[in-house]
Amino acid sequence: MNIVLIAMILALLIPIYEAWQDDDVWQKMLAFASIATKTSIMILIVSILRDDWMIGVVGVIILSVGNAALMLLAHVIKRLNDVSRGGL
Amino acid sequence: MIGHLNLILRLTIWFLLTADLSPANIVIGVSVALLLPGRQKAAAALKDWLHVLGEILVAIPQAYKEAFELMLRPHRAEDVTLERVKPRRTPGLIFLDIFLITFTPKTIVLKYHERGWYEVHWVRRRKKT
């Protein structure tokens, strides 16, 4: 189980690196979406490791509230792009 | 009244979240599910719904199959196609269609045109000429 967790942390490093090194905003959004999913799965794993289901409930709630904020942000960025390109 | 499928969906989420089948909880769940506002005109044919739900069950193994195909052989080319929406779809069914197409890893819906077209983005093994 510990090995699984370590492998997950390694996998988590990839999108973090990508979010840091890329300047394009959509590539950053992709990386953040990936980070969000990976961390919430990690929360589930940790809750099983520690045998504490309160942590697991938090993970499931994060998953089911989901990436709503990221979707909202994507729409805001799109709207900003539209405005700055075409004029109001 | 809200559609019965809508009601079932809400009750499923409620019972999975609370994991409690005591009478009090059932009463709370049913009343909350009935009280939440719903769209009025969800008069899609039950047959269509069952059909789409069946397709979702098929789509899960198919998604895994496509994932393995993507892993074993590199798909480098990309292209965009247009697909027709089946006639007489309600918004709920269109949402499920888009969900189905996007769920499989080789295809993503880019855009839904009001006139009844999906714009679908594909990865393929080689460029189609």
Next chain:
Amino acid sequence: MIDILSYGCMGIGLLFWFWGTFPLVGKRSVLFKLHSLSVSDTLGSMSIVVGLLLKIPSEWPLLVLALISLAIWNTVLGYVLAYCSSSGNEISEVGDRSEYSAGEYGVSEYGTGGYE
């Protein structure tokens, strides 16, 4: 037996995670990366959760809820990101489908190393 199965599911999930996340670093288009992310984040995470479900079946309601919401939210996010990131690059109002054929901006604009 169950143990082997559950570790197998988690192993497949981790494999998907690594395979799908590595293309994120390269210089491909956003849409291409979205395809590989849907492999890793949706399918990989789902198989990890199934592995957990086999390990502790007593918590099945929560884990099934996690599975469902994972599938729905990740797919919808993929669609929203694809829609938002692509519509900046094209004519927003398309009158007639013959105006753009499939290859017109598909391969040329999003091809290898397409974005700057």
